[in-house]
Amino acid sequence: xxxxxxxxxxxxxxxxxxxxxxxxxxxxxxxxxxxxxxxxxxxxxxxxxxxxxxxxxxxxxxxxxxxxxxxxxxxxxxxxxxxxxxxxxxxxxxxxxxxxxxxxxxxxxxxxxxxxxxxxxxxxxxxxxxxxxxxxxxxxxxxxxxxxxxxxxxxxxxxxxxxxxxxxxxxxxxxxxxxxxxxxxxxxxxxxxxxxxxxxxxxxx
Numbered sequence: 001x002x003x004x005x006x007x008x009x010x011x012x013x014x015x016x017x018x019x020x021x022x023x024x025x026x027x028x029x030x031x032x033x034x035x036x037x038x039x040x041x042x043x044x045x046x047x048x049x050x051x052x053x054x055x056x057x058x059x060x061x062x063x064x065x066x067x068x069x070x071x072x073x074x075x076x077x078x079x080x081x082x083x084x085x086x087x088x089x090x091x092x093x094x095x096x097x098x099x100x101x102x103x104x105x106x107x108x109x110x111x112x113x114x115x116x117x118x119x120x121x122x123x124x125x126x127x128x129x130x131x132x133x134x135x136x137x138x139x140x141x142x143x144x145x146x147x148x149x150x151x152x153x154x155x156x157x158x159x160x161x162x163x164x165x166x167x168x169x170x171x172x173x174x175x176x177x178x179x180x181x182x183x184x185x186x187x188x189x190x191x192x193x194x195x196x197x198x199x200x201x202x203x204x205x
Contacts, residue, residue: 005040009034010035015105016172017022020055020056020057020087021056021062021083021085021088021130022055022057022087022088022089023054023055023057023065023067023073023081023088023089023090023091023119024054024055024088024089024090024091025049025051025052025053025054025055025067025091025093026051026052026090026091026092026093026137027051027069027071027092027094027095028092028093028095028125029071029074029095030035030051030052030070031050031051031071032050032051032070032074032093033049033050033069033070033071034047034048034049034050034051034053034055034066034068034069035047035048035069035070036048036049036055036065036066036067036068037065038068039066039078040049040068040078040139041070042069042110043070043107043110043111043114044110044114045114045117046114046118046153048071051069054088055067056145058091062083063083064080064081064082064083065081065083066078066079066080066081067079067081067091069095069148070107070156071095072107072108072111073097073098073107074095074096074097074098075095075096075097075103077093077095077137079091079093079132083149088099093152095105114141116203117157117204117205119200119203119205120199120200120201120202120203120204120205121200121204122200123196123197123199123200123203124141124196124200124201124204125200126145126196126200127192127193127194127196127200128188128193129193130190130192130193130196130200131189131190131193132184133185133189134185134187134188134189134190134193137182137183137185137186137189138182138183138186140178140182141179141182141186144176144178144179144182145175147171147175148172148176148179151168151169151171151175152172153173154168155168155169155172160186
């Protein structure tokens, strides 16, 4: 019974994969940005694919797909591609060069904005490192402060100055200095993280 159920499940999986439709997009020249399902996509956003690419259809009953191509130096192209009944459809698009400076400048402006947004997102991600460093340094500072407090109580309760007293006193100074250093790192890391997060947030829009 278990083997039968496994066989049925495997058959269903194979059938689902077999029914899945795929569109292979090639462009001349290659490395064109491909946006799916948008008539006039914003090229400041990262594309879903870059040619040559295989685009998998989530819905096996889909008969067509809308794709928009963007390649700096070439005219933008939007196509509604009718898919074949077979698993994989193929399309090759020869892009036309742009001959007007205005369009080239517009494309460069969009690419510049995309780079700025991607840089902003990278800054936001890097801020996580600063916050993690701040948390670790804060934990170290808390630990050193706690140790320093214990040594301070020991020194207060000690009425005899001997080698043990001097050892505790030296240890107290070390813990206090380490706590100060860790606190400075904590403040610096959190300020740095906040700055990176703020700048990245502004640049990502």
